[in-house]
């Protein structure tokens with residue numbers, strides 16, 4: 001039995017789905033103990049109700065203008081103050097940008113151990129023990145901490161999402177900010193436009209393209225593109241158009257190899273791999289990607305991997321449940337058509 | 346202005362890892378500067394060039410970590426210091442951050458501490474925010490660009506690369522930033538730089554030099570394991586036309602129940 005707290009990560013009034021995965025894990029860790037959700041922001045009462053329906057017994061709701069824009073210092077100050085007073089046994093965060101840095105800062109404030117990006121977690125007496133991938137998943141490490149509270153961030157899609165139970169009820173307690181707005185050392189000036197909707201981390205299906213997307217000698221770039229590099233990028237964009245169409249039919253996110261990113265075919269936010277995003281979707285379709293170790297490190301735990309590559313010796317085939325040795329320019333559009341027909345789209 | 350940049354020595358990203366005697370083993374793969382930290386060094390150098398100032402590189406680790414510092418020197422930083430002490434083996438992220446914060450304090454009058462996004466061996470990404478917190482400085486992680494920096498007014502404006510897009514944040518100096526790839530390709534070490542680096546004497550600061558007691562780790566790692574082998578049955582889909590192949594493949598994917 002333990003008291004477990006969960007930081008519910010939200011952006012502009014919408015909770016990140018991984019927050020509910022963390023609540024589900026917290027419920028299991030707590031046993032007959034209490035699960036409390038921390039919901040901070042402005043206009044986030046609806047999230048507090050959702051947190052209860054996903055398994056929280058209680059919500060500590062920080063509704064305040066100073067918490068409207070996410071900033072690490074006011075958020076961390078409030079988490080640490082509340083935890084120092086109420087002394088929960090465990091404090092969980094999603095492994096998101098905000099979750100990771102808040103865990104780091106609260107860890108310092110509370111002089112507590114922080115277990116990062118774990119894929120399994122258990123409580124053994126006073127010890128929180130977990131498993132986490134290291135070296136981009138090339139190895140696994142058991143990690144433990146016995147501080148009170150013990151902190152951990154939980155990897156996206158590693159813990160199942162609990163069922164929403166509309167019948168659940170719980171108490172919502174208002175909490176006041178721990179830091180006056182004027183004392184915060186930073187100010188959010190604006191949100192620049194997002195680079196498309198690339199939520200690679202929590203995508204169930206990812207369709208990725210690599211350097212092979214530029215390899216179609218039959219394609220004639222428009223006459224005004226004379227630079228060779230520009231012509232290559234133009235060709236790759238035609239290839240990524242095909243990748244994008246397949247992704248659309250499947251409701252998938254678009255990924256890429258580093259070679260495709262470095263060559264300027266697509267923005268970095270699409271990169272999968274050791275120095276990009278580490279992903280584990282149910283289905284990963286790689287086209288024109290050779291399967292370098294750094295790329296494999298980022299996607300090898302995907303449930304079903306499909307590889308489309310001209311070269312029968314490409315290393316990606318070793319990981320692939322299904323492989324097609326062929327030209328992505330021919331196979332990918334045919335696959336899009338085949339799915340359209342079968343999925344009635 | 347005075348800039349500190351933190352670089353870690355890690356096994357090459359192409360290394361195949363295994364477990365030997367309970368420890369990670371990377372065979373004869375070389376140790377290199379953490380790839381993310383090359384971006385941090387690049388950012389530190391660009392900021393020093395634009396605003397006037399000097400860059401000092403620090404690495405925390407065993408003696409071999411001096412190689413990461415040599416790489417930073419070859420790229421152009423003015424000074425390098427190894428943070429090393431036998432009392433600190435098995436340091437967790439919190440201990441590393443305490444050592445790094447103490448190094449920043451000892452260097453004194455630092456305006457900006459620049460970190461990489463994450464170390465590719467331990468993959469924690471905690472050091473920048475932990476160090477910031479220990480120093481009481483703003484933590485500006487995952488910086489894709491510095492829009493403005495005023496060393497005399499002590500202000501900085503950065504673009505943070507968040508899941509939802511870029512957040513433009515104004516903050517006060519001194520501050521900690523961690524840098525992501527969008528910042529710009531790291532420069533190659535110059536010939537002169539490599540010569541300078543190879544001759545450089547790199548000083549070591551121990552805990553006594555830093556004036557701190559060895560901090561205690563809060564996290565332990567009792568076991569390192571190879572990930573379970575995945576049994577993948579490979580199946581190459583063939584056919585006489587792309588349409589036939591695609592049709593078969595679509596049916597098989599649907600049969601896997603992953604859509």
Ligand SMILES: Cc1cc2nc3c(=O)[nH]c(=O)nc-3n(C[C@H](O)[C@H](O)[C@H](O)COP(=O)(O)OP(=O)(O)OC[C@H]3O[C@@H](n4cnc5c(N)ncnc54)[C@H](O)[C@@H]3O)c2cc1C
Nearest residue numbers: 210211212215257258259273274275276288290295310328
């Ligand atoms: C420090 C470091 C970190 C790295 N991190 C990452 C990372 O995070 N992610 C990552 O992906 N890489 C990473 N890399 C790079 C990695 O080593 C490879 O260079 C990269 O993954 C190769 O990308 P690719 O497979 O698209 O290109 P290539 O290796 O060039 O492969 C292209 C493939 O396309 C096939 N092809 C060509 N034309 C066609 C066609 N018309 N139809 C079908 N197939 C075709 C070819 O047969 C070939 O197999 C990193 C490297 C380093 C040094």
Ligand SMILES: Nc1ncnc2c1ncn2[C@@H]1O[C@H](COP(=O)(O)O)[C@@H](O)[C@H]1O
Nearest residue numbers: 351352405460461463464469470471472
């Ligand atoms: N031992 C170390 N020596 C120097 N810098 C480090 C060390 N560990 C972490 N860092 C810095 O902190 C960043 C984040 O690392 P980490 O939090 O360990 O994933 C790295 O990119 C480095 O800039």
